[in-house]
Amino acid sequence: MINVSISSTFILHPYAETIKRLFITAILSSPSFGERNSLNLFFTDFNKFECENHPLSFLINPIWLPKNMSGKVSAFIVGATGQVGKAISKELAKTDSVDRVTLFTRRQIDPSQGDTENDYSKFTVKVVDYEKLEENHTKDFEGFDVGYTAIGLIGTQSIEEKTKVDHDYLLEAAKLAKAGGCNNLNVVTGGSSKDSPFFYMRNKWVIEQDVSALGYERVTFYRPGLLLGGNRENLPLAYKLSSPIVNFLDRGRFLSLDVPALAKVMVHNSLQPAKAAVEFLENREIHKQGIKLANTNNNNK
Incomplete structure (x- = not known):
């Protein structure tokens, strides 16, 4: 209600x-x-x-008072320097209805991150210590309408380190954003299964359960397969070698997904009326929505 x-x-x-x-x-x-x-x-x-x-x-009014009378939306990104985070930033830069974007990062960066095609004047970079989010950055997470999280490790890190970054950092940021007034959260997870023999999938399932329990009025989980076409330099060698092969074999994107398509769907979907309090978008559905959005944009040019 x-x-x-x-x-x-x-x-x-x-x-x-x-x-x-x-x-x-x-x-x-x-x-x-x-x-x-x-x-x-x-x-x-x-x-x-x-x-x-x-x-x-x-x-x-006065029965219902919008939080933002201008109709504009403020947003934040956790995991802004990863391949998905960069793509989300690019989409938000092109979205007129979003007039303020904060990138939460571990180090100071240029908000454009190399993108010379779009205007990033509405972006702010906030350097945070993820080990002390609640202690030092509670107020930094106040006043947002929409949040996007795309934080996670890809590589040979230990289970403890991956749990800390993928789960603990994300959950703490989500808690602070919720306490600060945000009620629309969009989370990139991936393959998720409670009973999977693989830690990665079990951890993603736990993330989805714990974030859902925070009580957001709207939270959407995006479950892409192998991500392709992203802008990130420090990917593991195995990832770089396998991506071209998967790109060629999985033309229908049943097991993989183009990063720009994921970002486009996330931003578009987050600004549309919700279908449910908690939503899950699987790889194939994200791909199909991405094609529709691309076709719509081309027809409007």
């Missing part, structure tokens, strides 16, 4: 909840939103992100 701000008249009225639901139902089922079943919507919990971003949201 969404939290709404209503006037004293509505608070004192004995039928305040019914009146509130009827009014918001009428707005969300309006033609500007799209075809909806008003009866079903009335008996369904409203989606906060959906209400805030509805084109008629201003009519819901």
Whole structure:
């Protein structure tokens, strides 16, 4: 159920909840939103992100008060220097509805990270100590609408180190962002299985469970296969050698995924109305959505 701000008249009225639901139902089922079943919507919990971003949201005041009256969105990226993080940054740079982006990194970087095609003036780089996030950086995670996490190790690091980076750092950042007001989190995981013999897949399953338990109003997990076409120099040799082979053999992208497509789908999907409080997008579905978005962009040029 969404939290709404209503006037004293509505608070004192004995039928305040019914009146509130009827009014918001009428707005969300309006033609500007799209075809909806008003009866079903009335008996369904409203989606906060959906209400805030509805084109008629201003009519819901004082029943519903958008957090950002300008309609613009603030975002952060954890794992901004990896191949997926760089691609997400590039997509956000091209997205007009996002007017503030913070990159959380371990070291100072140029926010463009070599991209000379887009404007990164709305970007800020915040250097953080992931070992002391709660101690030193609680306020740095306040005030965001949307978050993206693409943090993780690829290589021969120990299980302890991979757990610390992939799980612990991510979870701590997600906790701080939630406490700071963010309620739309997008997380790159990958192959996930509770009973897998492989640590990587078991760890991803634990990540999904623990992040889901934080109580975000909306969290989406993206499960790509082998990532291809990313901009990252320090990939393991085995990864570099296998990528061209997989790229050739898996043309339909059943087991692999192009990094730019993943980033495009993540940004686009995060700014659309949610289908559920917790969503999982598998490799093949991300690929198909990426093709549709690419075709739409080409047709609009």
